[in-house]
Amino acid sequence: MSRGNNHVIMVQPVPDLSTMAVLPVEQNGDHPKPLSPYEQQLHLLEHDPRLSKEILLGKRIRFYNIKGTIGTGNFSKVRLGVHILTKEKVAIKILDKSKMDARTRKLLSQEILCMERLDHPNIIRLYEVIDSLPKMHIILEYAPGGELFECISKDGPYSEDNARPIFAQVISAVQHMHKNGVIHRDLKAENVLFAQDGTVKVGDFGFSTLSHAHELLNTFCGSPPYAAPELFQDKQYVGTKVDIWALGILLYFMLVGKMPFIGDTIPVLQKCILKGQYHIPSQLSTNVQTLIRGMLTQKPSDRYTMDDIVNSAWMGCAVIGCNDSGLGSSESTLREGVEMLQDQLQQTLTKLGVPFDDLTALQEDTPRDCAAGTYRIVLHQLQRKKAEQTTVACNSPSSQHRSSGSTEGRRTITSKLCIIL
Template sequence: MGRLNNSVVNNNNGILQEKGYHIQAILGEGSYSKVKAAIWKKPGASNSVPVALKIINKTTAPQDFLQKFWPRERDIMGIMDHENVIKMYEVFSDEHKIFMSIERAAHGDLLEYIKLKGPLCEFDTHKLFTEMCAGVKYLHDMEVIHRDLKCENILLTADYHAKIADFGFARKLDAQDRSRTFCGSAAYAAPEILRGTPYQGPVADVWSLGVILFIMACSVMPFRDSSIRQLLRDQQTTPQFPKGKDLGPMYRKLIGKILCYDLSKRYTLTNILNDGWMVSSPKSLLKTSISATDSGIGSDRSSSSTITTT
C-alpha cells in the first residue's frame, strides 16, 4: 500500500488542484520520478476517477531520458486504446515537473500478487496469459514493441483482469526491423538479446511472455539468473518444472515451445494464440478462483531462482 507523505502532497498543489487531482498516497518512486495514487475529478465532470499520477522531475531526470525515452513513452501511450493495456488520460507540466495521469489498477502488479498468494492454478494462469497475449498482439499490430515485459509491468484490475503497463522502453518498430538495444530485465530477456545479436522486435516480447507464463504457474523463475553466463547456459535447456507441481502436458509443451533456445523453432505470437492450450480453456483444472487463492510462495527447486523484484 502506498504511504502518505504530506511534504510531497503539498508540492505542486496549485496545478494539481487546478486540474482536479487529490493526492492520496505514494505508490512508488525512483531517482527522478514518483508515482502517486490520486482521485481525479475533471473540471466540469460529475464523477471522479482513481488514477496513478506519474511525476517526473525535469531538473534531475537525465537529458537522454527527457529527449528520447520520455517522448516515446508519451506518444505511444497516447495512441493506446485496448482493454488489456493501461490507459493514459492526460499529460501536463509546469516549470519543474511533468505529470502523466494513467489508469490505476486496484490490485497492483502480478509479481506482488504471486509473492503474496503463491502459484496460480492453471485455469487462472490461462485467463491472465490470454489477456496478456491479446494486449501484446494489439501492441504489435500497432507496430509497438514493449521491450520490458515482466511480472512487475502486468497490473491487475479490481476484477483481476491483466493490463500491460510501463512503456518506458517501448518504441515503434516494424516487425521486420532489427533492434540492437538491450532493454529491460536480463531474467526476462531472450538469448539473442543477451548475446548482443540484432533481433526482430517481437522476439523480445514473446520470450518475456514465456517467462511470465512459467512464473505464474510455478512461482519461480524458469532459469537461474545469477549471471548472464549462467542464464545463457540454462536457456539452452528446457525449463525444469518444480517437483510435485501438477501441471498439464499441454501447458508444459507450450512453455517448451516459447522458451526454445533455437529461434528458428521458437513459437511466434501467432503460434501461441493458435496453440491447443490457448484455444481450449482448461476449466477442468479450475480449483480456486484467483481472488481466493491462498497458497504461499515456495518451491523445492534448487536449479531456479525464486521470485524477486528486479
C-alpha cells in the same frame, strides 16, 4: 476597519473563490452567466491562491488532487490522484525532468507515443500528459488490485485453469501492441496489474518503442531474468520475438512460482539463459510444457509467433465467461465505444461543461489538454459501466453452464470476464 485622521476606512475581506459560485458578467452587464464545472476549475486554477499553493507543494496538478505514493522508480514517483470533475481515481507518474538525461527523455517520449497508439481493455490507459517546467506528469488508469508478482509471491503459483484466463488477457494485450507496431520490451509479472473487478491490465511502457514488422532493434531494455538470449549476444534483435520470450518466462513463473533461469549475478544469469537449460515440473500438462518450450526457443526464428501461442492446444481452452455470446470488452467493442456511447458521452460532457464541437475531434485531440483528459476518463467510466452490465448477462443462469474450469483459488481474477481472442 481602521481609523486615522478622523476618517473611517473599510477593509473588505478577500473572497474565498473555492467555495463561492463564480458568475462572470456578460458583455451587456445585465445577466450573469454561471460557469460550468469545467470552467469553474479553470477559473479557480488561475485565480485561487490556495490552489496555487497546493500546486507548489505537489498536492495538485490541473484538475487532479494528488494523494499518497503508490510506487517509485529511478527518475519517477507514482502517486494516487483524483480527477476533480469525475472523481475518478488515477495513477500519476511524476518525473523530475532535471534528473533526466537525453536517453531517458527519449524513452519518455517513446512511452507517450506508444501509449497514444493503444486502445485495449487489457492495457493501462493514458488519460493526460501535463508538462510543467520542473516536472512531467503522466496521468494513467489506476489498477487497485495490485501486481501479479505480489499475488504469486504471497499466495504461490496458479493452477493451469486459473492461470489460463490471466495469461489469455496478457496475450490479447500484447497482440494489440504488436498489431499497432508497439514493442513493450519489459513484460514481467510486476507489470501485469489487476483492476478492481479482476480484469488484467498490462502497464509500464517505460521501455516500449515503435517498430515495424521484422525491424531490427539494438537497445538492451527490460529486466534481465526476462531477457531473451539474443539480448545478451550484442546482436540486433526483432522486438516481437523478445516480447514472446518474456511471455514464456511469465507463464513459467505463473505456474511454477519461480524463474526458469536463475543467477546470483548478471553474468551467471546470462550464462544460464544462453545455455537454454531449464527444468519444467512434470506435474504441468503436456500442452503447457509444449507452449512454454515454444516460447523459450533459443533461436528467434524458430520461436513461437503470437498466432502459434493463440492457436496452441493449451490456449485453445481459453474461453472466458460468455465468449460465445458475442458480448464483452473485446478490441472491436472498444473501438466502437464512442459510437455506441455517443449520447451518454455528449450528455455527460455537456453537464460538465467540457467544450467540444464533435466527439471525433475530441477523441483525436492531444492528451496534453484538460478537455481531452476529461473526455478520456468519462469515456472509460461509461465503458466500465457497460462492461459491468455485460458481466451480469454473462453470469445469468443461461450462460453459467458454459463456463469451464475450477473456481478454486482464483484470488484476484474472476471467471466472468469476456475477452475474445
